[in-house]
Amino acid sequence: MELFLMQLFNGISVSSILLMAALGLAVTFGLMGVINMAHGEFLMVGAYTAYIVQKLFIAYLPAGVFDAYCIVAILLSFLVAAVLGFILERLVIRRLYGRAADSLLVTWGISLILQQAARSIFGSPNVGVKAPSFLEKSLRIHGMLSLPYKRIFILILAVFCLFGVYWLMYRTRQGRNIRAVMQNRDMAAALGVNTGRIDSATFAIGSGLAGLAGCALTWIGAIGPTLGTNYIVDTFMTVVVGGAGSLLGSVFGAGFIGIGGTAFEFFTTASIGKVLIFLCVILLLQFRPKGIFAVKNRALED
């Protein structure tokens, strides 16, 4: 029973990490339709930002305030990745809207450039980031059933980000404009929405979310130039399974892959578990090619 509950928590936790990592992609790929292969590298940018912030805290501030680095790191990793995303959108991505295959190749190229840049700046070995001390412990409920605070924190952070994006998209003027542009660009433009500005802002938000996720990933995994490649497949899978363009879909996609994946892994092995979850995804896409939560619209299929 304990083991079952522990596994259930692990599944939920993995889902929340996936959701965190995929949320930015749900915006850039799901809403905007940009196949952004460099998404993983935005995670990496966020992670390295957290690393730099930590270094600065250690170098210039008294040890007593070290734990506060995580708040600065979370904000800065969002900002740095968002600015980078903004620049990239302005320089490259905006020339590729509607050209899926081209944007796939170009963003992949960008991802290679960013990886190599990280390697040149930080070196190829992984760098270490220490989690703030209040996250290091775990909440021991009974026996082996203990919930690490980090995982609880990431879960909360994921939910917080999800609601943040939801609020932005559905409760603000900016969000309404974004959705209008994504649904019918010409009509939105005719009604006076500056579509170019909306594109840049949306891509920046998506990239920023990836950066934030990257910051959270530093507490549980490796921080190196190849960080992004470890997550890129799972994040795309999350968005595609859930249904591109639907936030709720991404939540279900993450849950499906996270909980399903850990369950398979528990009963078989990590490698077989991965194969089984891929099989499930293939089967699911046979029956629901647009994902679990397909967005219905009246536009003619192109």
Next chain:
Amino acid sequence: MKKRTFGAIVLSAVLAASLAGCSGGAMTEITDKETNKTETASGSEEDSKDSIKVGILHSLSGTMAISETSVRDAELLAIKEINVAGGVLGKQLEPVVEDGASDNATFKEKAEKLLLNDKVATVFGCWTSASRKAVLPTFESNNGLLWYPVQYEGMEASKNIFYVGAAPNQQIVPAIEYMNENYGKKVFLLGSDYVFPRTANSIVKKQAEDLGMEVVGEEYTPMGHTDYTTIISKIQDVKPDFVFNTLNGDSNVAFFKQYKDAGLTPDEIQTLSVSIAEEEAAGIGASYLEGHLVAWNYYQTTDTPENKKFVEAYKAEYGEERVTDDPIEAGYDAVYLWAAAVEKAGTTDVDQVREAAGGIEFKAPEGTITIDGENQHMYKPVRIGMVNGEGLIDEVWSTDGPVKPDPYLESYEWAKGLSNVQ
């Protein structure tokens, strides 16, 4: 593109591209300073009368670059030192550095280039067993010479390779004996899913049977696996006396961070790793690794005068924050061992160097190592170490002296039939 299948197509494209990405990081790597130098000084043998070309073949880009760039650095340091001291046979060594790019096909191609175009006298290189096995036919058919700096799973002895890292009886076997005596009989095997961990564990399982130990779990995870909570649950469930860890690369970071998060300490369930050295420890973070055990032949803290000199030279060359570790030291040793063999043979001819190499001794940072002329492995001391708070490793146990290499474990009764395992 029809929208119906859009998702599926995107997903498969992403998958394909990211799989290629593992090796694709490769192409963008800028060639090394040394490579440029040699390429401008056109590569014919006539031009190199006063110098001897030696090849260095490591991954300088891609996922293995994390480990291999430092080994290249150590090899270049040794070459530099030898050149300052007058070179080999009175000639300066001229390194030709190639990037294997963490991709086995690239390794093979670059090995051919080094042997056939550059006509190097010898090659120092490779890290993964897969890359070694990829270049092995090239070295054998062209009668080249490869010095391999990393501990590995054994069951190999090519006359074209000198194995400077540990054979299994110089790392894995004594480590299991040590754990059996000091921690207990229940072992959980955890490794990355490729040739080294699987072969290593097939050895461990045989040995465990012989020692009356019980293997309570055996798990392999794909390279780049990021979530270990499920496996940690399994470990907590079966409560082994120790975990024998053959994970490689980034996975170790995720595993040890999550191990600590789960509230596990080395006091509760100890782990012993064979692929974590000082350099990897820095990337994982000392706070996560403190108190965990590793098995190698050399640590930065190893107390010999040669090591003091080596660590100082390495840091002076590459920066105070850099650390040395076992494969780095083995790469450094390899250059000196080859140089000694060439001096003894009086020529760089591969057959004569091989002939001369048997019995050559080198006062290495890890202590005196000797080439075994028969299987071309090294006599090496074995050390178990514990990671300390600074991320360095303190020796907690060692063999009395160098151990004779036994790549096929022929001297162990229980290992019969293992050489077929691959």
